[in-house]
Amino acid sequence: MTRTSRRLVSVLAAATIATTMAACGGDDDSGGGGGGGGGTAEDNEATDPGMTEDSVLIGAHYPLTGPAAPGYSEIPTGVQAYFDFVNANGGVYDRQIEWRYLDDGYNPTNTGQVVNQLVLEDEVFAMMGGLGTATHNAALDLLNSEGVPDLFVASGSSLWDNPEDNPYTFGWQPDYESEGKIIGQYIAENLPDAKVGLFLQDDDFGEDGERGIRQYIDDQIVAAESYTSGNTDLGAQITALQQAGADFVVGFNTPIYTALSQLTALRLNYQPEWFYSNVGSDPQLVGSLLERFSSGAVTGTSLLEGVYTTDYLPTVDEVDNPWVQLFQRVWDESGQEGELTNFRIYGMSQAYTMVQALQAAGRNPTRDDLVAALEQAGGDFEGPALAPFRYSEDRHAGIGGMGVSRIGADGSAEELTGILITDVGDAEIEEYDGEESTPPESGIPDEEAIG
Amino acid sequence: MEEFLSLTLGGVVNGSVYAAFALALVLIWRSTRIVNFAQGSMAAATTFIAVAVIDSGQSYWVGLIVALLAGLVMGALIERVIIRPVEGGPELNAVIVTLGLFIAIQGAVALFAGVNQRAFVPPFSNIGYEVREGFTLLSLSPNTIWTVAAVVVTMLLLIALFRFTRLGLAMRASAFGQEVARLLGVRVGRMLTLGWALAAAVGALAGLLIAGDVSFISPTFMDQLIVFGFVAAVLGGLDSPIGAVVGGLLLGLALNYVRGYLDDSLLGMASLVILVIVLLVRPGGLFSTTPARRA
Numbered sequence A: 001m002t003r004t005s006r007r008l009v010s011v012l013a014a015a016t017i018a019t020t021m022a023a024c025g026g027d028d029d030s031g032g033g034g035g036g037g038g039g040t041a042e043d044n045e046a047t048d049p050g051m052t053e054d055s056v057l058i059g060a061h062y063p064l065t066g067p068a069a070p071g072y073s074e075i076p077t078g079v080q081a082y083f084d085f086v087n088a089n090g091g092v093y094d095r096q097i098e099w100r101y102l103d104d105g106y107n108p109t110n111t112g113q114v115v116n117q118l119v120l121e122d123e124v125f126a127m128m129g130g131l132g133t134a135t136h137n138a139a140l141d142l143l144n145s146e147g148v149p150d151l152f153v154a155s156g157s158s159l160w161d162n163p164e165d166n167p168y169t170f171g172w173q174p175d176y177e178s179e180g181k182i183i184g185q186y187i188a189e190n191l192p193d194a195k196v197g198l199f200l201q202d203d204d205f206g207e208d209g210e211r212g213i214r215q216y217i218d219d220q221i222v223a224a225e226s227y228t229s230g231n232t233d234l235g236a237q238i239t240a241l242q243q244a245g246a247d248f249v250v251g252f253n254t255p256i257y258t259a260l261s262q263l264t265a266l267r268l269n270y271q272p273e274w275f276y277s278n279v280g281s282d283p284q285l286v287g288s289l290l291e292r293f294s295s296g297a298v299t300g301t302s303l304l305e306g307v308y309t310t311d312y313l314p315t316v317d318e319v320d321n322p323w324v325q326l327f328q329r330v331w332d333e334s335g336q337e338g339e340l341t342n343f344r345i346y347g348m349s350q351a352y353t354m355v356q357a358l359q360a361a362g363r364n365p366t367r368d369d370l371v372a373a374l375e376q377a378g379g380d381f382e383g384p385a386l387a388p389f390r391y392s393e394d395r396h397a398g399i400g401g402m403g404v405s406r407i408g409a410d411g412s413a414e415e416l417t418g419i420l421i422t423d424v425g426d427a428e429i430e431e432y433d434g435e436e437s438t439p440p441e442s443g444i445p446d447e448e449a450i451g
Numbered sequence B: 001m002e003e004f005l006s007l008t009l010g011g012v013v014n015g016s017v018y019a020a021f022a023l024a025l026v027l028i029w030r031s032t033r034i035v036n037f038a039q040g041s042m043a044a045a046t047t048f049i050a051v052a053v054i055d056s057g058q059s060y061w062v063g064l065i066v067a068l069l070a071g072l073v074m075g076a077l078i079e080r081v082i083i084r085p086v087e088g089g090p091e092l093n094a095v096i097v098t099l100g101l102f103i104a105i106q107g108a109v110a111l112f113a114g115v116n117q118r119a120f121v122p123p124f125s126n127i128g129y130e131v132r133e134g135f136t137l138l139s140l141s142p143n144t145i146w147t148v149a150a151v152v153v154t155m156l157l158l159i160a161l162f163r164f165t166r167l168g169l170a171m172r173a174s175a176f177g178q179e180v181a182r183l184l185g186v187r188v189g190r191m192l193t194l195g196w197a198l199a200a201a202v203g204a205l206a207g208l209l210i211a212g213d214v215s216f217i218s219p220t221f222m223d224q225l226i227v228f229g230f231v232a233a234v235l236g237g238l239d240s241p242i243g244a245v246v247g248g249l250l251l252g253l254a255l256n257y258v259r260g261y262l263d264d265s266l267l268g269m270a271s272l273v274i275l276v277i278v279l280l281v282r283p284g285g286l287f288s289t290t291p292a293r294r295a
Helices: A003-030 A075-088 A108-121 A133-146 A176-190 A204-220 A235-243 A255-267 A283-294 A300-304 A322-334 A342-360 A367-380 B002-032 B039-055 B060-086 B091-113 B142-164 B166-176 B178-183 B188-214 B223-235 B241-261 B264-281
Strands: A055-062 A096-103 A126-128 A150-153 A169-171 A196-201 A221-227 A248-252 A273-276 A308-311 A401-407 A413-415 B129-132 B135-137
Touching: A055 A075, A055 A108, A055 A133, A075 A096, A075 A322, A075 A342, A096 A108, A096 A342, A108 A126, A108 A133, A126 A342, A133 A150, A133 A169, A133 A204, A150 A342, A169 A367, A176 A204, A176 A248, A176 A308, A176 A401, A196 A204, A196 A235, A196 A255, A204 A221, A204 A248, A221 A235, A221 B264, A235 A255, A235 B002, A235 B241, A248 A255, A255 A273, A255 A283, A255 A300, A283 A300, A283 A342, A308 A413, A322 A342, A342 A367, B002 B039, B002 B135, B002 B142, B002 B166, B002 B188, B002 B223, B002 B241, B039 B060, B039 B091, B039 B188, B039 B223, B060 B091, B060 B188, B142 B166, B142 B188, B142 B241, B166 B178, B166 B188, B178 B188, B188 B223, B223 B241, B223 B264, B241 B264
Parallel strands: A055 A096, A055 A126, A126 A150, A150 A169, A196 A221, A196 A248, A248 A273, A273 A308
Antiparallel strands: A308 A401, A401 A413, B129 B135
């Protein structure tokens, strides 16, 4: 053994002892955690990793580069804006929320690495809003085996609603299967003669959507084509839809593939009606991607005029909506670059739910307390979402409904249905009769601590 | 039948783009016996230079010329400054250097142009011709004709250069036997630099053609093409410009049939399966005349 390697070994040994001692210290503290919303900043204690006396660290992974980055990379800036807003008003139980997000480029291999880093090195208290089905799936086991609350995964896959195997993971947005059912029922009732083609991302996103939509219009579907994220040539798929005679195409795809499918259809002189599921339908983003191709003939959002989509959050064009007004104020105050977009509203809405969960978990919560708070109180949280969450001890599914709308010339959405509530499997679709929520005066939720 | 026709034409168009990229790899292989893994990010860099020119109000054609010149300069500089020290050493060194270059150039492009996807408008309309009522051939548009024509002309020019000019002869001689060429008065060093410069210019052309084809570009948009271009070059034997073009076309056709008749997600695997089969059956590639020769 050389001298350097001997020294290395002793350094490593010292480091190991230090971490072990730190870990033991952590165990002692967590005994006193949990419960109780009362008290003052003096009563704050560090509990689990990431929860100190005056801060709580929340982590996430997003595609900040690569094919999925357009739009999605704006979500964490929205989250940041809302957390800043809450922090400026005293934080949650006198703790500042720290927000740390890393780029995984929409590549599951990277997601595993960055989540490892967030959990093991940065020691986040909880994850929030990790984006993507395949990507987040790569981190699912690690988060659940480490007992890290894995909240509000930004994907509508049904994978996140499995409390038995993944007790720490919670969905947030409506699942793709329910969305498919709502789309299917709308087409069956309003467009019974349409010959429907499906344009699907070839993973759970497309599969779940297809399963839902086929429950209602299996006999109307004339073709189903799928694409792999990263392959940009859609010639074969769109040609096949055209050849099959589809005059109404439903897409379960990401925003850049909305742009690519529109361009490819244009090149083929193929003019069906389009219905893009919520994920791929942002008119501002798709409009800005397509703008250059129209050489000024049509501009911006009008390229998606007449396209059907679904909504489960208020959108940026609804300037009279009190939630949009709140988020506009929060965004302006945050002083970040760029405009308020639907993606930033999405991020702020998730951050709003996160603050509700932290409030419900009490002054000194452990990671398990946070999960328990969502299971007990999460189903009653009121926020910007148009339909309530489905959280309970047996369910970790997010928002349970959405409405069908059509995009107008200025990018605004015209509501075609009320809010429709449903669930996976053969649950019925029903009209939601609850009242629309309004934000609290302060703009910050005020949930009572459970227990 | 219509589907077959449209897949075949699409395969020819995609294949000609793979061919252009393979041509660039072949040129470098011929001159320095190095597989240049940085080819993709070099082409991305020149494409973004062209985009900057076009954004400043110039036409596509000015952008194209600037990109080609930038390619020439970049290729020559890289050969002189970075590759020259590892030339003639162990093969692995040069490969690692080009891999490092690949990452470094990609990072530089991202710093300069940002990481977001942006639209790239091709020079000609890419709206397909309507063959008959209700049937439009996507792969037959003014832009795809330009793409194929540009690749064919480039290939012919390269063949002419190598076959019929003294310069081409000197380049071939330098690649074939440096010592002998030097004894005969060929400035071997210059020939190698020229080989890299030419290759980077052809790569720049491929980059612009691909950008017009894929519609949206980011600093990583050439990554997928590296694999396909490499397979096309190996198919053709790495040594022959005609082989590169034929290899590119065959690969384009094969992949488009896979895409149309099987599944989109099998593309990457299909290209590697083809690579393995070719290497098993004809290790020297389809067009190699001297299978026993090694680098």
